[in-house]
Amino acid sequence: MDSCLTIALSKGTLLKPTVELLEQANLPCAGITADSRNMVFSFTGDPEIRYIICRPTDVPAYVEHGAADLGFVGKDVIVEQGKDLFEMVDLKYGYCRFVVAVPAEDKDLKLQDLNYKRVATKFPAVAERFFRANGLQVEIITLHGNIELAPLMGLSDVIVDIVSSGRTLKENNLVELVSIMDSTTRLVANRVSYRTKHQEIQPLVEKIQMIVKGGIIT
Secondary structure: OOOOEEEEEEOOOOHHHHHHHHHHOOOOOOOOOOOOOOOEEEEOOOOOEEEEEEOHHHHHHHHHOOOOOEEEEEHHHHHHHOOOOEEEEEOOOOOEEEEEEEEHHHOOOOHHHHOOOEEEEOOHHHHHHHHHHOOOOOEEEEOOOOOOHHHHOOOOOEEEEEEOOOHHHHHOOEEEEEEEEEEOEEEEEOHHHHHHOHHHHHHHHHHHHHHHOOOOOO
16 A cells, blocks of 8 residues: 555645644645645655646645645635535634625615625635525626626625625725634645545644644754
8 A cells, every 4th residue: 555645735825834734744845835836746665745736726636536645735725615625624714604705885784685696716615605695686697706896796785705804895985794713724635535544644644633733843
């Protein structure tokens, strides 16, 4: 059996804190930086470690289908995609939240006032589930960037997006109407890998859990 552990890392803002976490867990990470053009990094050892650097939205697919044994990805991506993953640890960093936002002039609207409105979002599954759970019928418009532009141009009445500081909403004269859920980075595992490579995966999971809780790894 191949004892190599393949770990999918999310490129972008999550990469640096993830590498720092792996280094605290005494895993080799030399050369893995946001500036590197390499997509695969391999390290010999026990176990052998291979990292693949992916778009965050691709990490769940690599893990679900077994191309990676483990992955680091935001809860927002996990919830939107609904892949069959084993969620192992809440890593507490990369905080953001899903919100429903409206133009500032509509800040006094109630959630029920959004019935039959048009909602622009990068997260159609999350948005659809939220509004349905609240008994609302809306038209979901799926976009892939600059969601804040949609209400400014009359494409939508409302947006569902992820925010951290809320600065982007403010800059586009939008206000948060309601928060849907919080999101942080998670360590996820392929379900088959967790069984077949348990001796390699479980010690790493325990180290990471200890680090997240503030423990010291020696």
